[in-house]
Amino acid sequence: MERTELLIIGAGAAGISAACAAWDAGCRNIVLADRLPCAGGILPQCVHEGFGLSAFGMELTGPIYAERLAERLTLTGVRFLPGREVMAVTKDKTAVLSGSGGMEEIRFEKLILATGCRERSIGALHVAGTRPAGIFTAGQAQEMINLHHWELGRRIVILGCGDLGMILARRFTLEGKQVLAVLEQNAHPGGIARNYHRCIEAHHIPIRYRRTVREIHGMPRITGVTVEDLDSGELELLPCDTLVTAVGLVPERELVRKLGEPHWLFLAGNCSRVHELADSAAEEGAKVGRYVGSQLVK
Ligand SMILES: Cc1cc2nc3c(=O)[nH]c(=O)nc-3n(C[C@H](O)[C@H](O)[C@H](O)COP(=O)(O)OP(=O)(O)OC[C@H]3O[C@@H](n4cnc5c(N)ncnc54)[C@H](O)[C@@H]3O)c2cc1C
Incomplete structure (x- = not known):
């Protein structure tokens, strides 16, 4: 079974920012998993402008904003696992992932849930x-x-x-x-x-x-x-x-609904509360990533 210090589920604005910030804080064993084939979450389908005014100082489209975030991710050593649906998270700190290669399990020390939201x-x-x-x-x-x-x-x-x-x-x-x-x-x-x-x-x-x-x-x-x-x-x-x-949008926390509030679980982005702006989801992700990452530096 694979082991990691930090597992992040969801590679949208919040999850990518959390991963980059945790890396910058010194954590060197990070896995970022997403069910989609590419990073960016909801952003690639938002082709209109209006993203990134505070993060990049200019108005970008959703896909360009996603590209910029994904570029930052490639500058880190975060292990990105696209095309992986996380099916379950258990109390003994194990995540069950499903992908084209079959099922796999990852044990982690801390988990950041960045699974976005779903629509009513x-x-x-x-x-x-x-x-x-x-x-x-x-x-x-x-x-x-x-x-x-x-x-x-x-x-x-x-x-x-x-x-x-x-x-x-x-x-x-x-x-x-x-x-x-x-x-x-x-x-x-x-x-x-x-x-x-x-x-x-x-x-x-x-x-x-x-x-x-x-x-x-x-x-x-x-x-x-x-x-x-x-x-x-x-x-x-x-x-x-x-x-x-x-x-309306509803924070997506189904994976951790039955876990209570374990000390190793953190939420970021739209799964914590619905953010109107991607910058705000990314900022929250970075804040959570920095905090959790620094806790994990040995
Ligand atoms: C239509 C629309 C228009 C918007 N327009 C603007 C705008 O003009 N300007 C602006 O700043 N903001 C805008 N926003 C808001 C902004 O896009 C979001 O707040 C932000 O991008 C959310 O980021 P996130 O990382 O929290 O979630 P998401 O981007 O939703 O990412 C969540 C990720 O988690 C993954 N995931 C979920 N469950 C699992 C699982 N079980 N296993 C594996 N992966 C999983 C999903 O595949 C997804 O990639 C808009 C949002 C929408 C929906």
């Missing part, structure tokens, strides 16, 4: 009706459009006007699709002002506040949604062929 899906909402094709979470839609260049639909309704919803609304518009409405339960947008101005205002995308989706129609493909006005209770049928949900 339509299943988490109280929405009646069928569950046909044509419903995507924002992150799924972003990956399919930006990384695989798939066409998801033409007449789009987006539920949720946070940063993800706004960025997706602009993406669909730039792809020549019609965003019929971004529906928001609050009376104001949820994301940062920069995204509102650049994504919604600049592209004249209609937002409808105090609205939610109550029912989904269609089978096998979505044909429309029933929209509720949360103030008057009025219902309206909005025909569409695609529904994208951008209704």
Whole structure:
């Protein structure tokens, strides 16, 4: 069984920064594992600009930001294991990994969990009706459009006007699709002002506040949604062929849920709390990495 002083799960902005900082602090036996084939986490699918203002002093796209982080990683002796899904972490400080070469176990002294977050899906909402094709979470839609260049639909309704919803609304518009409405339960947008101005205002995308989706129609493909006005209770049928949900992110801590709070476990990035900016996830990762790394220097 392989042994390491520090195991980091997740090679997004937080995990890479944690690994580099732990190395800089003097720890020389670090393994960084990720289920994806490349480092960067969510960043490679975020092709828009708006990353790295505080870390690099300029606005970068997600993929370039990821490249810069990955370059820093190659300057260290951190052992990066891409294409490894961590299946379990046990109380006796062992992680079980699955990859194309089969299963492997790694024993560690300290663990930094940097597994990011997952999206709330339509299943988490109280929405009646069928569950046909044509419903995507924002992150799924972003990956399919930006990384695989798939066409998801033409007449789009987006539920949720946070940063993800706004960025997706602009993406669909730039792809020549019609965003019929971004529906928001609050009376104001949820994301940062920069995204509102650049994504919604600049592209004249209609937002409808105090609205939610109550029912989904269609089978096998979505044909429309029933929209509720949360103030008057009025219902309206909005025909569409695609529904994208951008209704919140949940820190991903499933791997350690049953472990309690062991002294050897640390969290960094979106799995600790959801960070609006990659710089902030990276900064937290670096702080945690520096602390844990210095504890491990013999
Ligand atoms: C659509 C979108 C747009 C954004 N736009 C901006 C922006 O304009 N500017 C900005 O600064 N920030 C933006 N952000 C925020 C920023 O990208 C994130 O806060 C930050 O990148 C999160 O980094 P992370 O390392 O915590 O998580 P992630 O990048 O999600 O990395 C987590 C990693 O853990 C891996 N992993 C999870 N579970 C396992 C497992 N069991 N085994 C192995 N590996 C596992 C995943 O594969 C992933 O690579 C945006 C985020 C999104 C989703």
